[in-house]
Amino acid sequence: MALDTRHFTDEMATLAQRLLAMGGLAEERLRAAVQALVDRDRDAIANVIHGDAAINALHVEIDDRCFKLLALHQPMAVDLRTIVATVKINADLERVGDLAVNIAEAADRYVQHPPVKMLIDLPRMGAIAEGMLRESLDAFVSLDIPRARRVLARDDELDALKNQVFRELLTYMLADPRTIEPALDLVLVSRHLERVGDHATNVAEDVVFIVEARDVRHHAGEPGGI
């Protein structure tokens, strides 16, 4: 029994470490995609589009670990919630990897046109989204609720930037129809970055759920209750 408990504890630690590695890969691909767009670097763009083998393999491995842990150890309470949340977070991180591909695909079309403008707000959005992702995963491994709540707060910042990007690109498109096609791809990139923020928000909500066994998702504006 003691041996089994130690084995379970070790496996849970490995699971957290693998999920962090998955998060690291997702962040890295996101950063590479935005940087490749800013640099108009076609090789770097192609690398992001075709470089999803590692993250896909890790996605499958983590799901597999979760199901083995559930089947072999019948965990309860916080362990059970952690493992099921890991399945969900794993799916969120895989989507972030897909969004990096979507950004690189938009970049691939964008660089076929002259630049519409200096890209300032999109890299800022990328940095915020990446920061939210990292902070949500830090909150997950430390089960740190205040940190998770900070992630939820930053989502509004990303949303405001997205609207600003949209309004600004619209003025370019109205002024010069030749910018419409490339500007549309920049709009799409801003939407992809917003969705990365949504995934980080999902992770942060899962952290609150693990700790408090309480669902915060549809009570965002409410006080903690009695």
Next chain:
Amino acid sequence: MALDTRHFTDEMATLAQRLLAMGGLAEERLRAAVQALVDRDRDAIANVIHGDAAINALHVEIDDRCFKLLALHQPMAVDLRTIVATVKINADLERVGDLAVNIAEAADRYVQHPPVKMLIDLPRMGAIAEGMLRESLDAFVSLDIPRARRVLARDDELDALKNQVFRELLTYMLADPRTIEPALDLVLVSRHLERVGDHATNVAEDVVFIVEARDVRHHAGEPGGI
């Protein structure tokens, strides 16, 4: 023991029935959002934007049922995979509900401008996305792999329509800059509908996983293997 088994079987049946109700709500909201856009019906648009209480409540209830089943019954094999997949599918359906809101928000902006064009392809995309969602949930309750695979195949159809919508709207924007702002909202609607298809695809992949205990997500084009 027999009593406990019967209780578990009943609970699993209720869980499936509740998930189908969740799917029904998601489909209904999606259909209402697209119809409100086509009809330029501001009341119907507002109803979709503010009408997410029922789906959110069901989302929380289903998650709760899943965790109780995992904690109280320590299910194995296909039951374990079904319950964890239900948590994931539940999250997918909740996002479809959010996408219906996003579509209604775009519609709310769109109707403030004169119509860009007759909307033919967007309702077609909506019907396909809705059909994929329904078929993926039917495949889930019957654990019907061929049906799940049909959902995966339809995703390409949705993708082709999305590209067609984009190219067509681009010609309107290039011809008349006054259409840029409303046409952009139609582009966003097509992206939201594409994402509904992605969620249906996730559900279909989960069905294959439940039945075959095998991960199809990153081997889309491969044969079954030896």
